Amino acid sequence: MLPFRRRMIPSNPLKQAWSRSQRHLPVVLLLAPATLIFLAIVLYPLLYGLYLSLTDTDPTTLQSRFVGLGNFAKMLRDRVFWISLRQTFTYATVTLLIEMPLALAIALLLNENIRGRWLYRGLLMLPWVMPSIAASVIWGWLLSADYGLLNYLLTRVGLIDTYVAWLSRADLALPSLIAVGIWKGLPFTSVVLLAGLQTIPSELREAAEVDGANALQRLWHIILQHLRPVLVITLVLRFAWAFNTFDLVYVLTNGGPGYSTYLLSIYMYLTAFSFRELGYGSALAAVMLLILVVLAVVFIRTVSRKDD
Numbered sequence: 001m002l003p004f005r006r007r008m009i010p011s012n013p014l015k016q017a018w019s020r021s022q023r024h025l026p027v028v029l030l031l032a033p034a035t036l037i038f039l040a041i042v043l044y045p046l047l048y049g050l051y052l053s054l055t056d057t058d059p060t061t062l063q064s065r066f067v068g069l070g071n072f073a074k075m076l077r078d079r080v081f082w083i084s085l086r087q088t089f090t091y092a093t094v095t096l097l098i099e100m101p102l103a104l105a106i107a108l109l110l111n112e113n114i115r116g117r118w119l120y121r122g123l124l125m126l127p128w129v130m131p132s133i134a135a136s137v138i139w140g141w142l143l144s145a146d147y148g149l150l151n152y153l154l155t156r157v158g159l160i161d162t163y164v165a166w167l168s169r170a171d172l173a174l175p176s177l178i179a180v181g182i183w184k185g186l187p188f189t190s191v192v193l194l195a196g197l198q199t200i201p202s203e204l205r206e207a208a209e210v211d212g213a214n215a216l217q218r219l220w221h222i223i224l225q226h227l228r229p230v231l232v233i234t235l236v237l238r239f240a241w242a243f244n245t246f247d248l249v250y251v252l253t254n255g256g257p258g259y260s261t262y263l264l265s266i267y268m269y270l271t272a273f274s275f276r277e278l279g280y281g282s283a284l285a286a287v288m289l290l291i292l293v294v295l296a297v298v299f300i301r302t303v304s305r306k307d308d
Contacts, residue, residue: 049282049285049286050282050286052064052278052279052282053071053072053279053282053283053285053286054066054067054068054069054071054279055067055279056070056071056277056279056280057278057279057282058276058278059272059273059276059278060276064279067279071279071280071282071283072283072287074280074283075280075283075284075287080259080262080267081264081267081284083259083262084259084262084263084264084266084267085264087174087259087260087261087262087263088243088263088264088265089243090174091174091177091178091181091242091243091245091263092239092242092243092245094178095178095181095182095185095238095242096235096238096239096242098178098182099182099185099186099189099238100189100231100234100235100238102182102186102190103186103189103190103193104193106124106186106190106194107190107191107193107194107196107197108197108219108223110124110190110194111194111197111198121191121194124187124190124191125187125191126187127183127184127186127187128184128185128187128188128191130184132184132247132248133247133251135180135184135248136180136247136248136250136251136252137251139180139183139248139252140167140251140252143166143167143176143252145163145164145165145166145167145168146163148163148166150166151163151164151166167252167253168256168257169257170257170258170260171260173253173256173257173260173261174260174261176252177248177249177252177253177261180248180252181242181245181248184248185238185241185242188238189234189238192230192233192234193227193230193231193234195230196226196227196229196230196231197223197227199226200222200223200226200227204222204226205218205222205223208221208222228303232299232300232303235299236296236299236300239292239295240292240296243264243288243291243292244265244288244292245263245265246263246265246266246269249261249263249265249266250266250269254266255267255270264284264287264288265288267284268281268284268285268288269281271284272284
């Protein structure tokens with residue numbers, strides 16, 4: 001006799017969906033608080049800022065008038081905007097061009113088995129963990145044209161004859177800010193690259209040495225090739241942070257002298273809260289966000305295409 005075959009009755013799709021939702025309910029409940037916090041502190045301010053960029057709003061009364069793309073059209077005719085954009089790109093680009101090689105050199109050094117390595121690694125993080133406002137005030141004292149320690153040391157060793165106004169001269173203010181920015185961001189970049197170096201198998205470098213590869217060849221063909229993903233992420237993060245730099249510039253120069261250190265972040269803040277043009281300041285912030293997103297996508301896709 002043939003075995004009895006029970007007829008398969010198709011299950012109800014609604015019951016299947018309900019059973020799946022019951023299985024995923026604990027996950028949804030666990031993610032709900034973090035999702036609500038994200039919506040409250042990130043998404044809502046972002047969307048509200050984009051809305052403000054389309055209005056003419058007074059920050060004192062919050063009375064607004066919808067102007068559409070008028071703020072962005074005004075930006076195209078704004079000479080100060082183009083000056084700020086050029087200064088911001090100069091600051092971020094020069095900072096990274098100097099910081100990345102220095103960070104790689106420090107990471108390579110701290111990756112070696114040297115005496116007191118743990119101490120050097122700890123001291124390296126001091127500039128990064130120091131609050132930006134405190135660091136800015138300290139650097140303001142060091143670079144002071146009247147009683148700055150830097151001027152004192154340079155005059156003692158005979159490199160300069162008179163004290164230099166590092167933050168008050170148009171030709172020296174931006175380079176001084178770049179130096180401070182490198183000092184502040186170098187620890188983070190070095191530690192990230194050091195972590196990437198420690199993931200490279202030592203057998204690869206030993207095999208390269210056996211094959212007769214010199215230090216430069218090992219650096220180019222082994223270390224940098226394995227560090228490529230870390231370098232990409234670090235470059236994108238550091239460029240975004242340098243592009244958005246505000247606290248160091250605001251405390252040290254407030255954008256001066258003249259427009260020599262007028263970054264987009266400073267112009268945005270002064271426009272929104274000092275000149276009371278909240279809508280135009282929000283439009284500047286939206287343009288900054290758009291520039292960073294476009295640059296990040298282009299850079300990551302370009303590097304990924306080269307890898308392929």
